[in-house]
Amino acid sequence: MLRRKFMQQSVMAGAGLFTASHLSAKDRAPYAEKPFKLNYAFHDGTFENNAGANFLDQIQFGYDMGFRAIEDNGMMSRSVDEQKKIGDKLAKLGMSMGVFVITSDNWHWRTSLTTGKQEWTDKMIKDCKEAVEVAKRCNAKWMTVVPGNYERSLPLDYQTANVITALRKGAEILEPHGLVMVLEALSDNPDLFLRHTDQTVMVCKAVNSPSCKFLFDMYHMQRNEGNIINNxxxxxxxxxxxxxxxNPGRNEPYSGEMNYHNIFKHIHSKDYKGILGMEHGMTGKGKEGEMALIKAYRDSDDF
Incomplete structure (x- = not known):
């Protein structure tokens, strides 16, 4: 599932943010357990069949199921009022806000920072400044950045230098606020500039800021290079x-070839305290599909 589709779903679901009720305590009882060992973050729509279209109710339902974080790629497209209400709900429950996408108009799906053109750097600066205000409203720390597509008129090293220069400008805006842009290497198409672990690590080290880190999406990295634990x-x-x-399918753990039980166990052994975003679909449908997703996480988290 492409990030654009996630963002579209988030915005569409936002229209029903305050309109439904969640599952009764009796119906939740067979599935509700203590918090997970790792901090998995679900999206708007993940539990809409059990909790309704209201994202605040979905957040409550997720909390009742043991989740302690959310993600919302389209947060910057929500109204200020929605952003504040989501932030207040998370604060009340003691939950964390995961990533939102820092680019407000999907410019990262076009040739952009790789070109070195000022128009793209200006967009980056503008969106970083706006992201600071959004983060304050919803208690966020991390925001996803994708540098854009490969620029075929320039050698790779020039493109890399252009990306590093632009990201440094963004990091300068975020750093005083303790915010972090996380660079995502993707596998959606071969035109994307950022695709591999070693490349992303090199860019992060060159930017040399605590506000520029790597968003390691295990689905994309499995498709691009495999060797997940070692990488x-x-x-x-x-x-x-x-x-x-x-993978394949970009759905919940146990739906494909990846051994998420071992991956999660390894991450837990490294004393990871951050968020693991559930940026995927689900193989089942309706309430049963959502409950099967929860069970998949309970099974993967059982170590």
Whole structure:
């Protein structure tokens, strides 16, 4: 599932943010357990069949199921009032806000920071400044950044230098506020500039800021290079955030080829205290599909 589709779903679901009720305590009882060992973050819509279209009710339902974090790629597209209400709900429950996408108009899906053109750097600066205010409202710390597509008119090293220069400008805006842009290497198409672990680590080290780290999306990295546990170890000092999705299909753990039980166990052994975003779909449908997703996480988290 492409990030654009996630963002579209988030915005559409936001229209029903305050309109439904959640599952009764009796119906929740067979599935409700203590918090997970790792901090998995669900999206708007993940539990809409059990909790309704109201994202605040979904947050409550997720909390009752043991989750302690959310993600919302489209947070910057929500109204100020929605952002504040989500932030207040998370604060009341003691939950964490995961990533939102820092780019407000999907410019990262086009050729952008790789070109070195001022128009793209200006967009980056503008969105970083706006992201600071959004983060304050929803108690966020991390925001996803994708540098854009490969620029075929320039050698790779020039493109890399352009990306580093632009990201440094963004990091300068975020750093005083303790915020972190997390760079995501993707597998959606071969035109994307940022695709591999070693490349992303190199860019993070060159930017040289605590406000620029690696978003290690295990679904994309499985498709691009595999060797997930070893690459997590190699990149550990630069990883600021993790995301989940089994391959093939980009659905919940146990739906594909990846051994998420072992991956999660390894991450837990490294004393990881951050968030693991559930940026994936689900193989089942309706209430049963959502409950099967929860069970998959309970099974993967059982170590």
């Amino acid at each position: 997590i170890d190699a990149a550990w000092d630069e990883i600021g955030y993790l995301q989940i999705g089994d």
